[in-house]
Amino acid sequence: MTIRVRAGAEGALTPQGQKDQAGAASSGGDIGARLMLVILCLVWGITWPVMKIALNEIPPLSMRAATAAISALTMFIICLVRRRSFRIPDTRTWAHIFVMSLLNIVAFSLLSAYAQIASDTSRVAVLTYTMPVWTVLLAWATLGERLTRVQAIAVALSIAGLAILIYPLARGSLPLGTLFAIVAGLSWAAGTVYVKWADIKADPLGVTSWQLTFAFLVIAAFLVLFEGRLDLEAAHAGALFATVFTGIAGSAVAYALWFEIVRRLPAATASLGALGSPAIGVVSSILILGERPTAADAAGFALILAASACVVLGPPSQQATA
Secondary structure, X not given: OHHHHHHHHHOOOOHHHHHHHHHHHHXXXXXXXXXXXXXXXXXXXXXXXXXXXXXXXXXXXXXXXXXXXXXXXXXHXXXXXXXXXXXXXXXXXXXXXXXXXXXXXHHHHHHHHHHHHHOOHHHHHHHHHHHHHHHHHHHHHHOOEEOOHHHHHHHXXXXXXXXXXXXXXXXXXXXXXXXXXXXXXXXXXXXXXXHHHHOOOOOHHHHHHHHHHHHHHHHHHHHHHHOOOOOOOOOOHHHHHHHHHHHHHHHHHHHHHHHXXXXXXXXXXXXXXXXXXXXXXXHHHHHHHOOOOOHHHHHHHHHHHXXXXXXXXXXXXXXXXX
16 A cells, blocks of 8 residues: 555656646746746847837838848748748648738738837837737637736736826827827737637747748738839948848747747736836837937836736736636
C-alpha cells in the first residue's frame, strides 16, 4: 500500500499530477507572455516617432506599402530560419487569416499613418489606444471574458486619461486626425477579439507571415489605385532607414510578438497591457521629434500608463462560466 502511494505521489502520471503540471506550465506561459508584452510596448512605442520621420518625406501609401513588403519578407525569412510551418489546414482558416489581416494590419496601418499626418505623433499614439476599451467591451460580448477588479480599475483610468486628452480637441468639431486614430484603435480591437474567437489551429509564426503577406497585397493595390506607383524619390537616408526599421521591428517582429501574446493571454489583458506603448511613444516623440505635450496631455498620459501597470502586474481576466 505504501509503495503504491509513493509511486502515485512521486510519479507524473496521476490526474492530480498532470493538473499541477498543466497549471505550472500555464503560469510560466503567462509570465513569458507578460514579458513579451513589455518588449512589445518598447518596440511599438519607439516605432511611433520613427514612423513620423518616414512620413515627413514619403507619401502614406508608399510608406506603408514599403513597410508591408519589408515586414512580410522579414517574417518569411524568420519562419524559414526557425523551420516553422506555413501550412494552413483549410479554406475556412484562410478566410479567417484574411479578415485578421484586414482588421489588425491593413486598417490599423493606413488609418494610423493618415492620423499622424493630420495630428501630433504623441497624441495619435495615445488616442489609438482607445483600443483596450473597445476590446474589453467586445471580449465581454463575444468571448465571455469577465474583468477582474484590477482590470476594471485599468479601464476606468484609461477612459479618464482619454477623456482628458480628447476634451480640448472636441470643443469644436473633432479633428480628422483624432477620428482616424480612434477608428484605428477600434479596428485593432476588433482584430484582437477576432484572433481569439477564430482560434486558428496552425503555426502562429506561419499565420503571422500570411497576414503580413495579405496586408502587403491589399496596401499595394491601394497604392496603385490612388498614388499610381511607389514614391521614394524625395526620401533621404533618415526616412529610408525609418521605413526599414518600421517594417522589420515595428511590423514583423512586433506582430509576431502581438499575435503570440493574444494567443496566450485573455484579449482584455493583452490589449490593456499594451497601453504602455503610447506612454513610451510620447517620451520617444519628445526626445526624437521635439514635441512638447501640454499639461492636460501629461495628465492623460499618466493615467493611461497607470492603467497599463495595473494590467501587467495584476491577475488575468477569466472566462465567464456557463
